[in-house]
Amino acid sequence: MNSLVVKFGVRVWLALSLLWLTACSDSTMPDVEALVYEQAKPLSDFTLQDQNAQPVTKQTLQGQWNLVFLGYTSCPDICPLTLAKLNGVYKVLKDEYSLQIWFLAVDPKRDTVAKRKAYIDYFNPDFLAVSGEHKDLFPLVRELGLIYAISNSDKQEYAVDHSASIAMVDPQGAVRAIFKPEFKQGSVPLINAQLLITEFKQIAAHYQ
Secondary structure, eight states: OHHHHHHHHHHHHHHHHHHHHHHHHHHHSOOOSSEEEEEEEEOOOOEEEOTTSOEEEHHHHTTSEEEEEEEOTTOSSHHHHHHHHHHHHHHHHTTTSOEEEEEEEOOTTTOOHHHHHHHHHHHOTTSEEEBOOHHHHHHHHHHTTOOEEEOOTTSSSOOEEEOOOEEEEOTTSEEEEEEOOBOOTTSOOBOOHHHHHHHHHHHHHHHO
């Protein structure tokens, strides 16, 4: 009899604990479509170079919110379309938030300093167009929760496979969320700019 009471008590305790954890999870995580990390993922130190040949480090991320998108200047569709969307996002958010937009160029063989500057200036000269050697780029990209791959780079023309998602890095230099693109039949995967704006505000307000 005592054994049954103990077992019943344990089950009740587990059930109540589950309900408590669920309630805590619901109260601590914003209800958004973006992937939000309950515990932010700190980034390791890195050293890259911007479009003005100036060094860029983890400290460059600190002190403001950051949206990081990776791609390459020879990209035919996702990159220019996403950067155009990010320019619109930036115009909406910049008066309310301290915000930096990063274009992380993952094709250093072709994405020279001069080419990155000309490319990013077309969209917004306030954006950062950052690159470096693969040994420096890849660990950062992986920690951001993104990915890229290059094949046949010995040819004159080649494509770079890369994430179409956008990482949200907080003012402490840690990854807070990932905004995922929309996949529609017959279209390239792109972010929903209005949804990103709405969810950015929710996440930023929640973790400030």
